[in-house]
Amino acid sequence: MDEKKSKVILHGMWASSYAKRVEIALKLKGIPYEYVEEDLQNKTESLTQLNPVHKKIPVLVHDGKPVAESLVILEYIDETWQNSPRLLPEDPYERAQVRFWASYINQQVFEVMGRVVSQEGEALAKTAEEAQERFKVLEDGLKKHFPNKMTREDDDVGLLEIIITATFGNHKVYHEVIGVKIIDPVNTPALYNWIECLRELPVMKEVEIPRDRLVNSLQCYRQKLLQQAANA
Ligand SMILES: N[C@@H](CCC(=O)N[C@@H](CS)C(=O)NCC(=O)O)C(=O)O
Known part of the structure; x- marks a missing residue:
């Protein structure tokens, strides 16, 4: 080509x-x-x-x-484009693990985050607990399958790093708008620290969404969902 x-x-x-x-x-x-x-x-x-x-x-x-x-x-x-960085590992087993955890994030974690945004009160507290459990499963799984990934300030960015940063890089905005910590430094310290390191990489800074714009958009989206639930 x-x-x-x-x-x-x-x-x-x-x-x-x-x-x-x-x-x-x-x-x-x-x-x-x-x-x-x-x-x-x-x-x-x-x-x-x-x-x-x-x-x-x-x-x-x-x-x-x-x-x-x-x-x-x-x-x-x-x-x-097979130039570096390669987004998927060469080893088929490692590649399978990357795909497994990417799919876990897309299915399990996104699903619970969607519920967190659309709830309040007791229902929200319960869902936030469920979210923390799923993040713990994710942290334990990543530690087990990729023991070197979260232990150093790794600028070796592949598919998992991309998904993790794009999906959870704004977790503090979620905390600010919804009032619950979706990535808690106590519950999932390795995941928390890893995300903070990844956020500092120049490529992540280049695509960063201005905080105020995101806060505003998430607030509006949440209000719309809460209103829909109230009218249902
Ligand atoms: N599974 C899809 C999800 C994409 C997705 O949900 N895109 C949203 C924006 S974040 C969208 O286009 N929504 C329009 C709609 O649902 O009509 C992917 O991984 O690309």
């Missing part, structure tokens, strides 16, 4: 952690790309055509060919 001629377009939305994953990967690999900001309240026909099944961002368009779903896109990027 002639990489010089290849054209890459990312359709995303500024507050989307899924789109952030792709932005981080493109920047890490040094792949030039155009960015198209989508309005998810008013989806364009082009987004619907590029991702007709889910109609969601992110979508990566490479030389006119669309690829959807953030994890699929990350693997596509790593296979197409």
Whole structure:
């Protein structure tokens, strides 16, 4: 493939952690790309055509060919641009473990975070406990399968680091807006410290969302969900 001629377009939305994953990967690999900001309240026909099944961002368009779903896109990027850093390990077992924990984050952790945002009072306290349990499972699993990862200030960034930072890098904003610690330095100290180190990397700083903008957006989103629940 002639990489010089290849054209890459990312359709995303500024507050989307899924789109952030792709932005981080493109920047890490040094792949030039155009960015198209989508309005998810008013989806364009082009987004619907590029991702007709889910109609969601992110979508990566490479030389006119669309690829959807953030994890699929990350693997596509790593296979197409094989320069370093490689996002997935070479060893098949390690690669399987990375995919396992990426899928755990996407399914189990995202699900409980969604409930945390949409609840208050006793229900929120209960869900926050459940969230902490799932984060503990994640921390223990990562420690077991990747014993070196969280023990040093590692700037070796791969798929897991990308997902962890894009998904949980703003955990303090969640605390501020919702009032519960989703990543607690007492419950999951290794995960907490690792995220704080990763957040300092230049590539993560480049894609950082301004705090005030995120606080505002999360507050509005939470109010909308609470209102919907009250009207149901
Ligand atoms: N599983 C998808 C999730 C993507 C996703 O949920 N995108 C949201 C924005 S964060 C979206 O496009 N939502 C529009 C909608 O649900 O209509 C991925 O990993 O890419």
